Structure formats: C-alpha cells, structure tokens
Amino acid sequence: MQGVKQKALELLTGGKADRVLGWRRGETFYDPTPGVFASAEEVERDFVFDAFCGANLSKYLIALDRAEGVTAVFLKPCDSYSLVQLIKEHRIHREKVYIVGVACEGMCGYDALMKAGIEGVLSFEEEGDALKVHTLYGDTVIARKDALLSKCEHCKSKRIVTYDELLGEQGDEVADSGRFDEVARLEKMTPEDRFAFWQNELSRCIRCNACRNVCPACSCEKCVFDNPDSGIRNKAAADSFEENMFHIIRAFHVASRCTDCGECTRVCPQRIPLHLLNRKFIKDINELYGEYQAGADFDTRPALLNFQTGDCEPSIVHVRGGERA
C-alpha cells in the first residue's frame, strides 16, 4: 500500500494529530515494530508500512487515550473491529483518535515463508499478488496468498467499520470466509478425540501470556492470573488441568467481545490454534442467539452481556449437539 507514510507526515505537519501510531522499520524484512511517532523527522527516518505490518495497533490506543490531544492511527479492516469494540467498552474515546483506514489484501508472516520452505530470506518486494523474495540461496517468488499470516487465511471482512479517512477502497464482509470450517470439523469429532486434540495443542503452552497481552478484548488493568492476591495466580501450569483452565477461562471472558482479530494465534510462540477456541464460541453464539459480530457497529450489545427473557436456556448447550435447537 502506497501513501501510508506520506499520510503520516501530512497528519503530523498539518496539525490533524499530535502523534501517529504506526510501524517502525525493523533490522530486516519481516520485523517492523509498532511505534508512536511525534515528529515528521521521526516518520521520515523510521516509518514503514508493508506486507509484514500485520500487528493490530488498536490496543495501544487504550494507553494513548490518556495522552493529551489526538492520536492518529492506521487501521486495517480487522483492526477497526477491535477499535470499535474498545470504544463500545469505554476503554477509548472516539474523539481522541483520528482513524486512517487502510484497505488490506492480507498480511504476510515469517512463519508462512518458513512453512513454504523458503530458507535464508534477506529481503522482499511486493509485486502485485506475489512477493519476490531474495534469499541467501537465490531469488524466489511466492504468491501472497501462500505467505499470509494465519489470521488472514480466513479473512472475515474487508470493511473498515469506522474511519476519518480512507486509503484505498472500502470493502465488504466476506460471506464465504470459511472461518468456521475447522470448528465444524472439531464438532464432528467424538468428545474423546476432541479432548485429545485440545490436550495435545494446549500441552505445548508455555504460559508466556503473549496471547492474553496482545488481545484487545483482554484489557483488564490487572489480570486475575497475575494478581498474587487472587488465589489463582499461576505462572506456569502446575498440571494439565490448569493449563486447560487458563485458556478456557480466557475464552469465556472474551466471548461475544472477541472480534476474531486472530492476534492470539499470530503471536503464540508455540503456534497453538487459539482462534479455534474463539471461533467455537462465536459459532455457538451465532447459533444460539442469532448472528453476532463483535465490533461491527456502535449500538448493539454483545450477546452474552445482553440478557433477554427469550434467550435459550443453558441446558440447550448439552442437548443440541452442535446444531441450533
């Protein structure tokens, strides 16, 4: 995407924003870091926007909300859902952010290149639907769709929910994203097989908390799992039961507020498919309470925070066997 850096400069010099939240160039090709830019010189020197800027910047706005003035931010479609959800939860004031929506064709990741067997990567160039990759062992080309971050493989929407201005075209929700296919496959398993699947995945967890700390829906000032006074703090799982509980409790806590931004899976150093837990909750919510997408608008209440007398009874969870009763 062209013009993002130019826009950052413009916003700072034109006085529309007191600071810009974007990405700082890395040492090499795959490693830009989220950063706050206060001056045009800084933008000139360090700002970058390319296929490897996958990180969702929305959560940083909670802290920046306390700073004086307006923060300009670049949001991809999925990031905009996270921001709207945070605004709805009164964690961020809408008027404190100037949102530049950036159209998105899917972001790329180092892992995907490795998985495609591309070793010794030095740099890359975006060429239409492909990445030209320079490696220690010569040049190679990979289709962008094969280099995507896990969270972009089943993109749910190209729509930027809210913005002050737009770079590129506004898009639509993706009707056939296929994001629940894998969940449906898990639902068809026997309970024993499904338990074995999750035990195998979660047993690799090293409790680094990256999934929780990156999650825009996990915005508690002090997590119960960090609080020495909560009685349930644990830095590492003392047994496999606790390991499962950490993830299940977290999934419950974000249920119906989780926008399916996919950051948890992106950051997991152990590559645990956490998005499947969240998508299971979303699929169930859709089936039990009607279609609901967190962060898609400013008015609706998350299904699990909105008790209605006609809501399904809890027992339905046990009897319906994955289908809507």
Next chain:
Amino acid sequence: MKQIALNRLDELFAAISARQTLLIPQQLENGDAEFRPWSAEAKLYTGLKTSRSAKDAFFPQVENLVGFKVSEQGIELMDTRDEVQPFTLFGVRGCDARSFDILDRVFLAEPVDTFYADRRAAATVVTLACNRPETTCFCQSFGIDPSRPAGDVTCWMDAENLYWQPNTDKGRALTEALSLLEEGEEARAKRVEEDIQAVLKRLPLKDLSLDHVGAGKTKALFDRPEWAELSEACLGCGACTFVCPTCQCYDIEEFKSGGSVRRFRCWDSCMYSDFTLMSAGQPRPTQTERFRQRFMHKLVYYPDNQDGLFSCVGCGRCLVKCPIHMNIVKVINALKEGTA
C-alpha cells in the same frame, strides 16, 4: 572420527536408546520441532532449530522441589525429587550447547543447584553442526562456531552420512558402546564444515558489533534515552524469556490441596509486572525498567560477573518469536547509534 550412513540412523538411535534414554529433535504435526524421547516411530527433525531451546532438558519449566503433609500429628516432609537417570541429548546446535556453559556458571556455582547439577551430570550431549544457518542466527558474534559445535560428541551431516567426533570422556564412553559406528572419513566432515563457513560469511547479522556493550558498561548504558522507545510497544509477555536458552530466572510457588502442599519452581520472567514485587513496592514500576533489565542482564550484568561472557548465544529465537518483533539485535544496534 566415526561415521554411519544416514539410512542407518534409526539403528544408531535404537542402539543409544537401548543404553539410556535418548532425546532427539522431532517434528510436531504443526511443523515445529521439540526435543522428545526417541521411539521406533520417531523421525529426526532435519530443520535447524527447536522452538523451545534445549535448556528444558536441564532446567524444566516446572519442577517439584518438596512436598508437605499437614496432619494433627504435625508436618511430614515428602521427597518429591524425580530420580535422574543417565540420558543422551542428541542434535543440540552450537548456540544451545553454549547456553549450557552460561547456565552452568549460575546453577553450578556455590550453593550448587542440585536439581540442575544431577541432570547435567547424567547427560551426554551430542551436538550437530548447522548446515543451513538462518538469517536470524548471530551466534558467531559471540564466538560460537556452528560448523564445529562444542559437546561431548560433535556431529556433521552430509547427504549420505553422519560423522561422529567424540570430544570428552563421556563422549568416548558413548562411542565405545556403539559398535555399529564405522571408521569416519574426516575429509568429508571437513567439507561440510567448510560449506557452513561459507554460508556464515554471508549472514546479514555477521557484523553485529558488541564493542559498546559488555562488562563495565552499566553507567554508560543504564540511563540511555533509547530504552523508552525500544520498550514502548513491548507487551510485557514472557515469550522472549521463555524461548531463550540462557534465561534462567525462576519463582518458587506452592500448590495447596487439602492437607498437602507441593512446593515447585517454575520459570519466571523479568518482563512480568510482579517479577520484583516486594512488600516495599515495585522497584521496576513500568515496562521500560523491566525491558531494560532483560537486556542489561544479558549484555552487561552477566558479563560483569562472568569474565566478560555474554549471556546471549545469538540463537535468534527472540527475533522470530516476539509478537512485536522487538529483539536483542535491535537493542544492541540502537544503543550503538548514540555511542560516541
């Protein structure tokens, strides 16, 4: 030197494992690799590195220290220590092999950590030269030679054979027990070594400069303004510390159920908000101080205490695994810029 054909590797592993437990890097369903006990179905991972480092074999994430049973008669102490059996750790890369030296200086110094010491004594470490170092590798900056990694036994692999060079008494004892090893062709191992050397010269991080960090640099680096910007996006997760082969901090906690208490230790991270929490408060109140601690420890404090040795081995795991792509290379380079 000895050697064995690659198509007989399973026989080699079976022979080692008949003698004692054998851990080798194995590919998981998701493509990552981990050190796991060898079994007849196990296949050696042919990629470069395991996701978690090899330190787990000596310093596991969670470990029971002692148990207590509380009853009306009083408190009964329970010995919960696992008995350590001799084992072989095969396929360790040069970076992880150096990390054992770094951990030794902490855990084997007085008072000796007997849990760690028992495992170190029980292990025979077989290392493997890195045929294809990655662009995230910078072990050579720390004087590590991945084409000839240290270990009780050093191995090289080409398309046909595994070459096997015992270096220590432990390594020679293992070698003597493996009658299936044949006489090795040193020239061929040497060729692998030279090929690796050629790749090393082309790695992008090969010229990482370390002159401005190291022992004695506390005053020069502690108050540098760069720390604020470097740490601004840090999530305060523990990913970088938990995948790091040289991170060594742990906490001691208790698991209580009914009348019994299990005291265990588990990895801790200086990146966590409660790491230095004490009754008098938190001396590292923001992520900037915590972040600075992690890198000052690796680049200044540890060298101060250990004859200049850095406690980073350049494995590159934190470069790949950090959710925001902050890492020790960026820190080293940023601190250099402002240095006169």
